[in-house]
Amino acid sequence: MITITKEAEGYLEALADELTISPTRYDQAVARYESLGKWLHRDASKVKQYDPQVYSQGSFRLGTVIKPEDENGQYDIDSVCELAALKKDQLTQYALKELLRVEIEAYRTAQAMVKPLGEGRRCWTLEYADGAQFHMDIVPALPNGTSTRLLLESRGLDARWASTAIAITDNKHALFYQPATDWPRSNPKGYANWFRSRMAVAFSRRRRKLAEAAQASVESIPEYRVVTPLQQAIMILKRHRDQMFSDRKDVKPISVILTTLSAHAYESEETIGQALVSILTKMDRFIGVDGIRYYIPNPSDPLENFADKWAEHPERRAAFYEWLEAARRDFFYAAQVTSRQVITDSVAPRIGRDLAERARDRAAPKSASSLLRPATAASAAAAAPTFPAEARVPGKPAGFGSR
Template sequence: MNNLLNKLLSELADEIDITETQENTIVKAYKKVGDWLNESSQLSKYKVHVFTQGSIQYGTAIKPIDENDYDIDLVCELTENTSHMQPREIKQVVGNSLKANSTYSKMLDDEGRRCWTLIYSDELNFHMDILPCIQYNERLVLNEKAMCYYGTAPVSYQKLAVLATDKVDNKYDYITTNPKGFAQWFKERINVNKPQVKTDSIENPPTYPRKTILQKAIQLLKRHRDVYFLDKDDSDKPISMIITTLLAKCHSGQNSIVSLLEDALDKIPQLIGHGKEKYEILNPTMPSENFADKWNEKESKAIAFFNWLKQLNKDIAWLNTLTTYTALSAGLKKLFAQKPVDRLMTRYASELQQEAEAASALSEETPPPSVNTLNILPYHKKAPWSMPKGYRICIKGEISTDNGQTYRRFCSEELIPKGACLRFTPINTRKDDAKYFWQITNTGEEARAARQLRGEEFEDSNGPSNARIEHSVYTGKHYVQCFFVRGKQCLAQSEPFVVYIGQ
């Protein structure tokens, strides 16, 4: 078992978690909204019950990649005098109550399909989705799709189902869901003791003084998903409820994050059913609700999920091969974004420094394998300067598949596609008045046929921050090396960065 990887993943989950200050701000805002809805004269006869749902309720909330615009999900349940209410009436009475507040009326977004949304200021950086609903009442359900059945779900879940409103093409209907039942099931999966039954009309979100392996694994998968879909169709991104449900089903007391993820990656394909619909990921507390229902409307969502799962499997296996702070720092940045990893690795500055010094000393004695490969290529020209010992420049590789509009990091030896724009930036602690040169050496039959093996020239930087811009054109392994030169003296050089281009 890779103990270092497990330790860093656990601590990384803490870094992408919302902070205590952010959580306190969210709870304060949520309670204010709950107080207003409870005190509203328009809702007084319905006895309102307000509670959280989603990641805040489960303890799996994460910061967005840009660390802005958090999402809070509330449920506003009308518990009395609702036996004859229609979905439009329920939606509007909650919306009108929010509009009657001079503050919330200015924050209220246009009516959503199922929720009312309050958009908070830029300083607070979050928005609040409020779902109006009533207790499930079969007599009010006219749409067969909204009819509730429980299968083998325990009775304790059944009485918690609600009817929420759904507006499509200006037509209102009911949908059935069970946010409180799911929250209860999830707490049982993470072995958190059931809280005492609350009688308050506003429930505080549960607190988790110490996050469990399951909660942290869900947070990490949500972040990996967000990074993976940065350069893909965001509308195909798997919803968090699917990740939460599947991972919770796979949790069986594993003692580490990596072991839970490895078990889950084996089991998840078998947990996706094919019953009445092609794809089924059913709510365990109410099997009439299919979290994968949109996959059956848009096949690309299912394809995107399985592609992401395949990449996740490769990434976890790759991380398991990394055994140093330096290698894991680079790997985690690639998969989970740079900001939280940078914060995490400040705790290990001394370990990183020791590894860097050891690597530098070793490199002076033993050149990396890629150097030996280049030296036997007859068209690869030897550097014309007086050369230093060791390799003290790092190359940051970035790839863009949208003509340079957005870039993501990629690593040496990582397989990348043809047709991409590549940017290589030198990372060098030396600030001498010197110049960067780049040597590009290609291999393979495609480059040979096009007479583009290169390797004979030392070229200038052609991008920002002394970067070199290239394109992935020829299949095979190619090499990028950087030299920091003043006069006839090379002050520092990089190891060759291996660019591995697939078909």
């Protein structure tokens, strides 16, 4: 059993703090998708009648977003635009995507955005001006909760998170241009709800402690300001992976696999060190294999296999296990060391020397608590939440990351 030193715990807290993006960046991201939500609800909007709901997805929604390795790097704002008053049998995937293209292009023009609207398989992309460090992917979607629940139940699968499922567009889908009810599925809200359930105990415990420290009510502590060891551990593991595969991005383990396995392995540990050791020890136990194929089911839609590419690209499976072995070696060793400099030197090769030394310097005098995202408990009590758990109507629109 690994004994984690207090020096290692302090270092890991500082490392997570260094990776956490500033409240200003959160506010800037929120302002961008709220602005789009307001635009889609204006009187002249061609989609206003369909009740467009804009909400975040991916690492911003899960609270696991990290600063780019390069201080001038881009932040990806992954979002969904769900037309809540439309159904799949009323239009094609192409028609939905085109309907939103017209509105998003009009928004881009009205905002005097210089860069052209980009298109991905499933989304439209707004590129903000140089220096803004943001681009926003907007996935067109329709409600799909009932269909998804019936499908999962017919297969005897867990459908508890299905009510928030959506149907999305994919221009590579065989029925993209044809009327059909068979659309690609997603469920960013359902996944986020599952993820929150995995850290619910630790979240409540930390929020209560913050309220006590601030002599405030629990409800006055904004949810987005509370960060759990699970979220902090995932942030650290993502940076370790990014650095390790900086020259091999084609086989880099995808974030949704790291996040899903980490959440499964997490058992409400109270510190980052305890969480990291627990996660790295057990995360591969949640990978299924039938002798040929590997399975990491999407908890919100078990018919989706996050490891589906491993059969076609066995090098990606090998890369995951290579990363896991390296992460275990690096962090298991660091967890047992008492010298901050030795910890720094041991993790620097795979998180970056500059980051490792900033964490060392931050931890040296006294590791500031990172229970609260960069802010004091007192200021948190007065802050407004950025990414609400539920979508709201324009002005305050509130999703799961791209793979």
